[in-house]
Amino acid sequence: MAASHPNGQFYAADFNPVHVAGASALAKQAQLTNLTLLENSFEELANGQAKAALPQFDFITLHGIYSWVTAANRRHIVNFINRYLKPGGVVYLSYNAMPGWAPALPLQRLLVEYADAFPSRSDLQIKGATEFVAQLEAVKAGYLTANPGLKVRLDSLNTASPHYLVHEYLHKHWQPLFHADMARDLAEAKMTFAGQADLAYAYPLVFLNEEQRQLIERLPHPEMRETLKDYLLNTSFRKDVFVRGAQRIGARRQSELLAQVGLALTVPRAAASAKMKLTLGEVNGREELYNVVFDTLAQRPHTLAELQQLPALAGQNLHALVQVAALLTASSQAAFYFPAAQGADHAAAARLNATLAAQTRYGDEHQALCAPLLSTGIAANFLQRLFLAAIQQQAGLTPQGLARVAWQIMAPSGRRLQRDGVTLQSEQDNQALLESHAREFLATGLPLWRTLQLL
Incomplete structure (x- = not known):
């Protein structure tokens, strides 16, 4: 966001110094001067004890936080919003929601209890807990057989990233929330619910029948109506947008x-x-x-x-x-x-994209690039970022040139491509597959990137 909006000022906070140090290194390499990174707790932020002076904000966003922290920290978050958000300001909060999570509550509790019983690194804890759940499936545990809807979550235990699973499940204070409770929390900071960031929800005709819509309209309060939608849809995750001083327009x-x-x-x-x-x-x-x-x-x-x-x-x-x-x-x-003014500055976005592409030399951690036309980021997989790194090294826009330089970048790290689930070992096989991917990238990916102003 900072690279996309060089005229704006951005602040980000994390309690983990490793995360702050990593983000600071990226920002320094990309020469982003409009980003302030803070290592602070929610309590420190809410009490005005941040390690840098904070302004009044136009936007405050929290993704994957609110339903994973303690009730006390949720209170600090609301107090922070009340203290630092401008009138007319916007808040985005995503959270695990009820009633969709209700069948999985015992599963999450089991994973936490198992992890506590076997202290270790969190990735090893979730691996052991997942294997234990598989054993419960094998012996046909009543809880699992009586809840066939759990299959998607059980499958994800074996396919999702360990880092995601740790964040999703191994928090003792993890608590899915009803929208009505969220709306009441935010009302204490003078916030009004504006809608969901998932824009499909703005069109109830798409997902609710006439009888369901009539049932919703019978309820007197907006937070009740929105919560009833979650019962009708069995919602398990929400992306809510609130406004401080919402003004209706004609x-x-x-x-x-x-x-x-x-x-x-x-x-x-x-x-x-x-x-x-x-x-x-x-x-x-x-x-x-x-x-x-x-x-x-x-x-x-x-x-x-x-x-x-x-x-x-x-x-x-x-x-x-x-x-x-x-x-x-x-x-x-x-x-x-939103169409930008003529002569918009894309230099910061270009520097950040160069920095992110260069990271493919070391790993696959940063899976996005900055799209200046959209003023935001877009997903970019390892190969796409690898080809961008090759382009920046003057590889030439041919499949052979991109494949050759891409292999020179990735080979020293020991990374190899896979075909049909089999890891390719030889340089010849890897370069041949890289060339095939590069041909597709040049035909479809690169033109799209040019449209989005990545290049």
């Missing part, structure tokens, strides 16, 4: 603002589909409408006003196109952007 002003928003594809045209996989499930859009949007965006990004003016979309009102854009964003096929 339909005309809303349309004026929405018309200025841009939309860009974040996948190659061949991969774009009107059959969308959302958090809520699969949704099938009207192909004749979505294909026009896909074909148009494949040429270049467009504002919603420009899309509305297309002859092929004559008769489509702006809000219908806003819904298309929201669902494409929710399905990770497109992203919104």
Whole structure:
């Protein structure tokens, strides 16, 4: 975010000095001067004891924090928001939610208890706990057989990253929350719920039938209505947005603002589909409408006003196109952007991307790059970042050139590619597979990156 917005000021806090030191090293290498990194507890931050003077903030974000910390720390977070957020400011909080997590509460407790019984490194604890759960499955433990819906979570114990599993499960104060409780917590900091960051939820016609919508409307309070949606959908994770001093705007002003928003594809045209996989499930859009949007965006990004003016979309009102854009964003096929002024400075983004690409020499930790058009980051896998590093070393834009330099970068670390689950050992086999991936990257990945202004 700091690299995407060189005119903004960003502050980030973490209690773990290792995380702060790592982020500081990246920021120094990328020469980011608008980022302040703090090693502070929530209590210190809330009490004004940060290791740097803090301003009043326009935005405060917490991802994967609120339902993993103690009740006391949740209180400190609310106090911090109350103290430092501007009137009109926005807060984003993601959290494990009820009732979707209800069947898995005993599973999480079992993993924590097993880990406590065998003190060790956290990655070894989760490995041992996972193996123990597998033994319970083998003997057909009643809790597991009576809850077939646990299968997805049980499978993830064997497939997800150990670091993720430790964060997700091995916290004694881990507590999924009801939206109503979250809304009441934030109300103490004068916050009003604005909506979910997952934009598909803005369109209840997509995921609720008429009877369900009528049932929701019978409830008198907004926090009750939003919580009932979670019962209807069995929600297990929420991404809530709150505003301090929310101001409603009229339909005309809303349309004026929405018309200025841009939309860009974040996948190659061949991969774009009107059959969308959302958090809520699969949704099938009207192909004749979505294909026009896909074909148009494949040429270049467009504002919603420009899309509305297309002859092929004559008769489509702006809000219908806003819904298309929201669902494409929710399905990770497109992203919104706000058109920048002429001569926008992308130097900081370029420096950060160079720094992140260079990290492929050592590992696969930082799996994103900065996309200046979108003013945010996008996911980038190891090979994509490896090819960027090769480009920066003047590899030449040919499959052979990219493969040759990519191999020179990755080989000293002992990293090898896999084909059909088999690790390739020889230089010849690795370079041949790298060349195949490079050919695909040059055909589809690189043009997309140019559109998003990564290069």
